[in-house]
Amino acid sequence: MAKIESDIVETGKPAEKMHGFLSNFNNFESLMPEQITNWQSTEDKCTFTIKGMATIGMRIAEKTPHSKIHIVSDGKVPFEFTLDVLLTEIDANNCKGQLLMNADVNPFMAAMVTGPLRNFLNLLVKKMKEVPV
Template sequence: MNLESPKVSVAKPASYIFEQLIKVENFEKLMPESIAKFEVTAPDAFIFGLKGMPEIKLKLKEQQPNTRVLLGAASDKLPFSLEAKIDETSAGSSDVQLFFEGEFNAMMAMMIKGPISKFLETLAANMHKL
């Protein structure tokens, strides 16, 4: 299952957005209001929980300076990734888009597609809070 957020423009340079996204504690600023739990468990990992959904642990997997940050599930039970692509559009402005990729059976995919799409949109819409 592949999902993507709308592309959002942020009035910050790509280097700034990249530096903010590789600090996992900053993801708390991007979370929706319905967050029930957010806990940094390691310098490169965090757990979050939204009301009505199971807790998810994400770990920083890859980074390409100023252009890409890849987070992945810390557990192999539900393999998925969350990728942020950063495009500098001018000296003080960048576009950011989020991509979700996961391997789920058809039933699970049907159940989580809507909530995850909304979650991605919220994360992207909150990028200006970094």
């Protein structure tokens, strides 16, 4: 199991509004970098392709109001994983955001995927500052 953590970023947005936005996969497409193609989503499921790599499916499994969204891998994926969106309120108009991924990969694969996945998570968490809420 590989545990991958993004940076912690101040969003400049209220935790309640960030949670509402990120609780709907239809909103996630705007956070994705250009190497993501074939985006398809409903409110609680999505699939996409990472250019030159794999197709990924995800499903929102659990929501803790204003603080956490627990996402699990869904469908045919190269490896099972969980992804937690963590929001920590700073004040009424600002929160911190972080992404935590647990990927079920062997140590050899972990060495290969940890860097690229951390970069991907950091891209997503930095885009939280741009969320239109």
